[in-house]
Amino acid sequence: MVRIASIAVSLLLSACAQEGDFGRPAPSAWNSLVATTGTVAARYRNEPASYFPFTDDERTLRDRAWRFLMPAAEREAFIDILANLTRTRVLPPNWRDDDVTTYHAALISGSFRSPVSRYRRLSDDITADARLIPLFVATAARVADADTLRLRSLPFVKSLDDENIRQAAMRVAENRCLVAWVRLETGVRSERYRYALQHLVIEVPSVEGVSAERSLAGLDGRRALLDPLLPLEAEARCGLVEAPAPQAALPIVAKY
Template sequence: MPLRGLFARPILLLALPVIASCVQQGDFGRPAPTAWNSLIDAAGTLAARERSEAASLFPFTEDERTLRDRAWRYLMPARERSLFEATLANLTRARVLPADWRSPDPAGYFEAIMAEDARSPVSRYRLLSEDVTADGRLIPAFADTAARVVRADLNRLRSLPFIRTLDDEDVRSAAMRVAENRCLIAWVRREASLREQAYRYALEHLLVTVPGEEAIGVERTLAFLTARRRLLDPLLPVDAEARCGLAPVPGAGAQAAIVTKG
């Protein structure tokens, strides 16, 4: 999807350069807990609502906030090729930009580590191994938090028919928060899979470009990541990414072709 047409209202497009230049970074590159960054997240919620995506104005629970903090690593590039790319990624994470505005780029990570200054090929293998290992180590904590959020959301939905003081907006906001949480988990699950593919692409191309015995160790870390990534699979149905608009609906292309031919 091209950058033009991403926003439902022109004012958001005009505000993009200002927002992009003022994102304040905290520890590990995550957005710092400042008033400005809170404003950016609020703008993302409003932008998502304008695009008719699930977005609730309910305050976050502690687990919901933690879920979003832990999601940060997987929604941002493992290695950015430029400050502009990092800015766009952060705006996408905050939902100012839609998640599907760009296509998967399996070569992007390899290009990023090749662009970094390195004294020897060994250092590039080391960077790759460190990123793969870090991803794998952080997945269990995300999966545990996501499981708690999913359980809490089920309790939320089950309670709705029995609470008579809720109005239609309360019910809608509750349903939107449940969908928002589930789509965030689905988004992380999809991005974790795409990152694994990008890491493997980088390993294969490093092995051809700058062969080294270090590739054996990276292969082991990739196996570790694959095992950890599977912890995300049972959190949601297999088609959750498609339901959230993050991936093509299975069979949609074939159906479209049949309709066209008819």
């Protein structure tokens, strides 16, 4: 299994990820291969990963999660590749760059005519995140409703074997952990935006900072829409953050 992941890394380093509109993965045999490899790698790590086909809403949920699971600003190609490998689960989700300074560093890198352009880019990125959150939340709610129906229907389908039941439970956990991951990453992105704004105000003061501050407040307000989707401990139960010992070993499906 490690060999499979290593081959995928080598291939991505040579060809990079193929992107479609809005930075989402383009539909192609290449990206399908990477996604399949990620599912296999996740199963090897005992993470929830079902071989069931995705519903339309499950696929849309993953498309809308893309923005939050990739870097907020262009950085070194190698880091972007690692981020894509993490998003597709070839690498574990708890491998990620927690450095709050990275967005600011990418924002001010290179030459630019006016500092105003940096403030506007910051505001645009924050606003784009804020606009996407309600769409993600609406899709996540539909997926959760479908998962509830799935679980409630299990006792009534007598022809299911143990593997069918296991795959259903894994898909429910997989969907919930994806939502938990996005909720975690929206908080990380907000912290990076705040760091960038605070440092821009010191480095190149401008009244444009007021607009960026308002955009950031709007993002934080919409981030709250993610909270009712899952219990607060979901990130820990999915292995995204360190969990207290008594809860770490409990299966996520049993809790909800």
